Amino acid sequence: MGAGAVGCYYGFLLAKAGHAVTLIGRPALVEAVRSDGLVLESAAGADSAPVQATTDGNGVAGADLVLVCVKSGDTEAAGAMIAPHLGRSATIVSLQNGVDNAERLAAFLGRPVVPVAVYVATTMAGPGRVRHNGRGDLILGASETSARTAAALTAAGAPTTVSARALDALWGKLIMNCAYNALSALTQLPYGRLVQGEGVVASMTDVVQECVAVAEAAGVSVPSDIFDSVMALSRTMADQRSSTAQDLARGRPSEIDHLNGYVVRKGAALGIPTPANRMLHTLVKLAERAR
Incomplete structure (x- = not known):
């Protein structure tokens, strides 16, 4: 949810690892991804991954894991978009700047949201093209599903640790x-x-x-x-x-x-x-x- 540079980077890694990924983003991104796939540029060159893309919050329907990557000022608006479509067992994690987004989103949704500290340097090189400049590790807050989430992200190439002091x-x-x-x-x-x-x-x-x-x-x-x-x-x-x-x-x-x-x-x-x-x-x- 919020397919900017951070969302596209981790979405790319998960898609390359074989997970079914849907990006929720702006119309230009959706059009580019539907046409050419999601492209990652890095020191190793350019690569693409097939993902789904939509501008609608119903893109989270049926998701096991929802990565919320919107700007901090859009936290509640993003919550309103996805709330009607979230499955009961979905794990929601906040990959956002600032320290209170998970708390704010949890209060809005009335369900737990796991905070994540993100250490990655990325930029958007164009619609549907994300450039990776460095790092990519994550510190994930503790929850019932955090160990499983961390294992999936780590296996996808995003080293993730779980900490009660997130x-x-x-x-x-x-x-x-x-x-x-x-x-x-x-x-x-x-x-x-x-x-x-x-x-x-x-x-x-x-x-x-x-x-x-x-x-x-x-x-x-x-x-x-x-x-x-x-x-x-x-x-x-x-x-x-x-x-x-x-x-x-x-x-x-x-x-x-x-x-x-x-x-x-x-x-x-x-x-x-x-x-x-x-x-x-x-x-x-x-x-x-x-x-």
């Missing part, structure tokens, strides 16, 4: 996104070039420190070396631009309200000041209006 992992991913996404969007620079800019590392340090303070006040465990992990991303994904950068370049609404904006709101509720995150949130919102 929320901690989601916060770790959130901190990464807060450090990079807005700055990458405002400059349209990939991570490797971004961190070379004057004052960038110091600014990212301020952002991360605020995020950690909010997370700890919320009872979330953050690794003591989180900033080392943040900086490592500029090396392991040096050529990647953030999803927020891609949204801004295409004139689409970004997820900034659920990244730096979420930290600002959570910080305010907990009495933690977040000026660096507030500034980045404000600048991206202004850039969205300008475009």
